[in-house]
Amino acid sequence: MLNRVRSAVAHLVSAGGAPPPRPKSPDPPAAPPPAPRSPAAGPGSGAPARAAEARASFSRPTFLQLSPGGLRRADDHAGRAVQSPPDTGRRLPWSTGYAEVINAGKSRHNEDQACCEVVHVEGRRSVSGAAREPSLGQGLCFYYWGLFDGHAGGGAAEMASRLLHRHIREQLKDLVEILQDPTPPPLCLPSTPGAPGPSDASPPGGPQACWPSQKEVTHESLVVGAVENAFRLMDEQMAWERHGHQVDGGCCALVVIYLLGKVYVANAGDSRAIIVRNGEIIPMSREFTPETERQRLQLLGFLKPELLGGEFTHLEFPRRVQPKELGQRVLYRDQNMTGWAYKKIELEDLRFPLVCGEGKKARVMATIGVTRSLGDHSLKVCSSSLPIKPFLSCFPEVRVYDLTQYEHCPDDVLILGTDGLWDVTSDCEVAATVDRVLSAYEPNDPTRYTALAQALVLGARGTPRDRGWRLPNNKLGSGDDISVFVIPLGGPGSYS
Amino acid sequence: MLNRVRSAVAHLVSAGGAPPPRPKSPDPPAAPPPAPRSPAAGPGSGAPARAAEARASFSRPTFLQLSPGGLRRADDHAGRAVQSPPDTGRRLPWSTGYAEVINAGKSRHNEDQACCEVVHVEGRRSVSGAAREPSLGQGLCFYYWGLFDGHAGGGAAEMASRLLHRHIREQLKDLVEILQDPTPPPLCLPSTPGAPGPSDASPPGGPQACWPSQKEVTHESLVVGAVENAFRLMDEQMAWERHGHQVDGGCCALVVIYLLGKVYVANAGDSRAIIVRNGEIIPMSREFTPETERQRLQLLGFLKPELLGGEFTHLEFPRRVQPKELGQRVLYRDQNMTGWAYKKIELEDLRFPLVCGEGKKARVMATIGVTRSLGDHSLKVCSSSLPIKPFLSCFPEVRVYDLTQYEHCPDDVLILGTDGLWDVTSDCEVAATVDRVLSAYEPNDPTRYTALAQALVLGARGTPRDRGWRLPNNKLGSGDDISVFVIPLGGPGSYS
Numbered sequence: 001m002l003n004r005v006r007s008a009v010a011h012l013v014s015a016g017g018a019p020p021p022r023p024k025s026p027d028p029p030a031a032p033p034p035a036p037r038s039p040a041a042g043p044g045s046g047a048p049a050r051a052a053e054a055r056a057s058f059s060r061p062t063f064l065q066l067s068p069g070g071l072r073r074a075d076d077h078a079g080r081a082v083q084s085p086p087d088t089g090r091r092l093p094w095s096t097g098y099a100e101v102i103n104a105g106k107s108r109h110n111e112d113q114a115c116c117e118v119v120h121v122e123g124r125r126s127v128s129g130a131a132r133e134p135s136l137g138q139g140l141c142f143y144y145w146g147l148f149d150g151h152a153g154g155g156a157a158e159m160a161s162r163l164l165h166r167h168i169r170e171q172l173k174d175l176v177e178i179l180q181d182p183t184p185p186p187l188c189l190p191s192t193p194g195a196p197g198p199s200d201a202s203p204p205g206g207p208q209a210c211w212p213s214q215k216e217v218t219h220e221s222l223v224v225g226a227v228e229n230a231f232r233l234m235d236e237q238m239a240w241e242r243h244g245h246q247v248d249g250g251c252c253a254l255v256v257i258y259l260l261g262k263v264y265v266a267n268a269g270d271s272r273a274i275i276v277r278n279g280e281i282i283p284m285s286r287e288f289t290p291e292t293e294r295q296r297l298q299l300l301g302f303l304k305p306e307l308l309g310g311e312f313t314h315l316e317f318p319r320r321v322q323p324k325e326l327g328q329r330v331l332y333r334d335q336n337m338t339g340w341a342y343k344k345i346e347l348e349d350l351r352f353p354l355v356c357g358e359g360k361k362a363r364v365m366a367t368i369g370v371t372r373s374l375g376d377h378s379l380k381v382c383s384s385s386l387p388i389k390p391f392l393s394c395f396p397e398v399r400v401y402d403l404t405q406y407e408h409c410p411d412d413v414l415i416l417g418t419d420g421l422w423d424v425t426s427d428c429e430v431a432a433t434v435d436r437v438l439s440a441y442e443p444n445d446p447t448r449y450t451a452l453a454q455a456l457v458l459g460a461r462g463t464p465r466d467r468g469w470r471l472p473n474n475k476l477g478s479g480d481d482i483s484v485f486v487i488p489l490g491g492p493g494s495y496s
Numbered sequence: 497m498l499n500r501v502r503s504a505v506a507h508l509v510s511a512g513g514a515p516p517p518r519p520k521s522p523d524p525p526a527a528p529p530p531a532p533r534s535p536a537a538g539p540g541s542g543a544p545a546r547a548a549e550a551r552a553s554f555s556r557p558t559f560l561q562l563s564p565g566g567l568r569r570a571d572d573h574a575g576r577a578v579q580s581p582p583d584t585g586r587r588l589p590w591s592t593g594y595a596e597v598i599n600a601g602k603s604r605h606n607e608d609q610a611c612c613e614v615v616h617v618e619g620r621r622s623v624s625g626a627a628r629e630p631s632l633g634q635g636l637c638f639y640y641w642g643l644f645d646g647h648a649g650g651g652a653a654e655m656a657s658r659l660l661h662r663h664i665r666e667q668l669k670d671l672v673e674i675l676q677d678p679t680p681p682p683l684c685l686p687s688t689p690g691a692p693g694p695s696d697a698s699p700p701g702g703p704q705a706c707w708p709s710q711k712e713v714t715h716e717s718l719v720v721g722a723v724e725n726a727f728r729l730m731d732e733q734m735a736w737e738r739h740g741h742q743v744d745g746g747c748c749a750l751v752v753i754y755l756l757g758k759v760y761v762a763n764a765g766d767s768r769a770i771i772v773r774n775g776e777i778i779p780m781s782r783e784f785t786p787e788t789e790r791q792r793l794q795l796l797g798f799l800k801p802e803l804l805g806g807e808f809t810h811l812e813f814p815r816r817v818q819p820k821e822l823g824q825r826v827l828y829r830d831q832n833m834t835g836w837a838y839k840k841i842e843l844e845d846l847r848f849p850l851v852c853g854e855g856k857k858a859r860v861m862a863t864i865g866v867t868r869s870l871g872d873h874s875l876k877v878c879s880s881s882l883p884i885k886p887f888l889s890c891f892p893e894v895r896v897y898d899l900t901q902y903e904h905c906p907d908d909v910l911i912l913g914t915d916g917l918w919d920v921t922s923d924c925e926v927a928a929t930v931d932r933v934l935s936a937y938e939p940n941d942p943t944r945y946t947a948l949a950q951a952l953v954l955g956a957r958g959t960p961r962d963r964g965w966r967l968p969n970n971k972l973g974s975g976d977d978i979s980v981f982v983i984p985l986g987g988p989g990s991y992s
Contacts, residue, residue, distance in 0.1 A: 171837070174838060185827065185836075187814055187815065187827055188821055188825065188826045189825040189826075189838055190825070191824050214815040215814040216814070217814055217827055221834070221835045221836045222836055225833055225835030225836045225837035228832065228834070228835055228837075229833075229837050232832070299795075300799070303800060304799060318710050319683065328684050328685065328687050329684065329685040329686070329687060330683060330684045331681070331684075331713055336724065336728070336889065337720075337725075338717070338720055338893075338894065339716075339719065339720025339721030339722070339723070339724055340681075340718055340721045341667070341718070341721035341724075341725050342685055344687060358711055393832065395832040395833070397834075
């Protein structure tokens with residue numbers, strides 16, 4: 001992730017120093033692994049950088065139970081030790097496996113963060129106003145896993161790892177009774193909990209009679225809505241608190257909750273979740289990047305041209321148009337098109353395209369390589385006061401997997417990984433590693449899922465030879481931070 | 497389709513009469529088949545209606561070769577005879593099968609239109625400015641099929657059936673040489689055909705050097721772009737000419753072109769295309785309705801609230817919120833959400849929702865049931881001057897099927913149908929009919945595809961008993977216009 005916002009970082013950390021050169025075009029191709037502590041983002045980039053980074057205290061997930069010495073080793077860009085929860089300590093809920101490794105020097109600290117919790121939700125009593133059985137007021141539990149891939153600073157990822165599940169809990173409080181009641185959710189709740197509940201029935205006649213029917217809303221879609229609004233509120237909290245609490249940068253968020261038999265996978269960014277079930281791969285997320293969200297971004301730039309600040313054009317070109325091409329016809333596509341056509345170049349087509357580049361080098365406003373994230377409220381176009389946040393969405397896409405619809409064996413797993421894993425590992429390679437590692441352990445050995453997470457991280461990181469972190473096939477491994485959760489869907493300890 | 501814009505029709509045809517009651521809520525559930533000539537859309541709705549309809553001359557596709565008597569029979573809502581090209585006449589290109597039937601009285605005429613042509617594209621010579629082999633200037637041929645499902649009048653569908661393929665031809669003229677040249681398309685063409693072509697190479701250094709690479713554009717994506725722009729230009733032409741040339745209403749458009757080994761399926765509306773290959777169903781389009789495009793519509797309403805005219809809210813509710821619910825919490829979702837949540841009702845939530853209803857009864861602005869179409873430039877919210885057109889897109893989604901990648905047998909077909917077919921027939925039922933009908937004919941009998949089209953139309957229309965057009969399972973058949981193309985992918989005459 002870090003390479004993808006290098007320009008932004010350079011801008012942010014040099015706020016008090018000399019202005020950086022105006023990088024209107026995307027940063028140069030990342031050469032993984034770069035020299036440790038790249039000047040753009042590392043502490044070598046001058047006093048302002050050091051000051052900015054010093055504000056945020058470095059931490060790793062508490063479930064790693066790192067001693068001060070362990071924290072130093074986890075922070076070592078040269079050794080890149082793979083970290084997992086200690087085998088001797090309390091195991092993660094649901095026998096979850098976890099492993100992580102720091103990047104190869106692209107930022108001072110590991111900007112990934114993670115959280116794994118069992119969360120109890122106490123319902124607000126009599127939310128619907130109706131009298132209920134006392135047992136229904138006893139609350140709900142959900143299992144929660146979150147991966148947060150930070151960029152342009154670690155503050156947002158750290159804050160999200162501490163607080164996002166609390167926002168989800170808060171959103172679910174109103175739903176505790178409703179979710180446990182098999183009847184369809186009420187359309188309307190009283191404004192004050194405990195007040196008499198309104199009737200759902202429409203009055204006879206009147207304009208309401210013209211509405212053909214009332215749309216049915218499922219319990220599942222209430223949970224989805226709760227997760228969506230929790231992401232929004234988390235993002236709003238980051239906006240309010242960003243000055244007082246060092247919420248620097250932004251983060252992609254990949255979150256899983258297990259509630260009442262269903263697994264909800266919420267993704268905002270370019271992390272990825274897949275289920276490997278009986279060797280079959282079931283995608284549980286998709287990545288949100290300038291390429292996958294090109295049309296949303298272009299439409300916004302088209303409808304709100306003031307957001308482009310006269311510096312960018314919402315049209316896409318295969319490369320930046322040159323002044324000498326004025327009047328000639330050049331390939332382009334606009335927000336309505338998936339194909340390409342030729343257009344006659346006018347003066348405003350010479351502006352920098354809102355969306356440019358391909359694959360990992362694709363950028364919004366020549367700056368950021370993901371289009372959904374939490375935070376990023378201070379992110380500006382390099383050497384400009386133009387905010388990028390209006391183009392970024394904090395809303396996740398939520399996919400639902402009904403765990404009760406399939407009988408799972410101990411080798412069926414849900415894998416969550418930040419882009420450091422997926423940049424160099426295909427879904428099929430992950431599935432092969434799942435098979436290889438899990439078959440080497442007894443099915444009831446609870447350490448097998450952490451071993452699998454470690455194998456996935458090691459396989460993506462490579463080994464330190466030939467001036468780079470090399471994979472067995474001699475390709476370069478990922479120089480990025482890598483974090484992986486392995487959630488068993490049918491193994492020992494599941495559903496416990 | 498017709499039921500879905502009944503309010504709009506009522507408004508349009510009553511322009512000179514007394515204003516209709518303010519139908520802020522969607523039209524009542526359609527009861528197929530309605531009584532012939534429903535007052536809302538038929539000629540019984542007063543003199544202005546008659547005047548408006550009289551302007552447009554009624555026609556059926558020329559390839560049906562209908563005599564005046566045949567035209568009268570095709571226009572008979574009581575008999576609903578199934579129409580196909582005569583077996584004695586010149587066969588449709590590519591041995592295509594076709595059948596259609598008029599609706600059960602919902603509009604005066606059949607508002608579906610169809611076109612099937614072989615189109616020759618003469619290239620503009622030396623478009624790229626480079627010297628080419630003479631043979632490359634000889635032009636291209638494409639096969640073309642179009643279904644146009646009109647609403648609120650037949651003018652738009654008729655105009656599109658006459659002109660859309662010409663717009664496509666015009667867009668392809670610049671591409672004749674490029675598409676036949678295996679090298680990647682040039683980024684840049686001279687402004688004047690025949691002028692020296694510019695170099696594609698970027699200059700060394702300068703801002704261009706920062707752009708990591710030039711995005712590669714495929715030949716296929718140029719054809720897609722040409723079709724997309726042809727739809728846009730067709731829609732613009734309807735806007736210019738709508739007063740002088742009786743372009744009343746709008747139409748959904750489902751278009752297929754076959755060019756250089758590939759089939760391009762372009763869909764704007766709620767018609768549908770599927771391939772049935774060896775019994776397997778391959779969807780080749782998706783429908784664009786207020787439900788499938790809810791988030792695009794809501795986003796537009798949110799970003800451009802002036803388009804809502806103070807009459808609508810961009811939020812969705814399961815039913816219209818009532819004044820007595822002010823201050824209470826009601827289920828809603830906004831443009832960023834797929835799930836539902838509760839919100840406290842404020843005054844502006846009492847406005848009519850931009851998107852409401854479910855399934856075939858879903859509406860934009862309580863008026864229209866499709867969200868992509870050509871035309872509709874005069875469509876207004878009932879009893880209001882608020883235009884609906886800004887929410888409708890004329891752009892198709894284009895899917896590509898490479899015919900050379902698979903060996904097709906004579907029973908493999910591409911089926912195109914207006915919503916009259918799909919409202920009462922599932923993809924699987926269509927596939928079963930394909931199997932049943934085609935296996936009853938010799939594989940080299942070219943009439944088998946028209947027989948299949950007729951069977952599909954008959955199966956969707958039902959038979960006239962029990963005061964309705966009944967299907968064998970005693971369900972109601974479609975009371976709508978139905979049009980079906982059957983395009984053989986591997987049968988006799990294919991590729992000819």
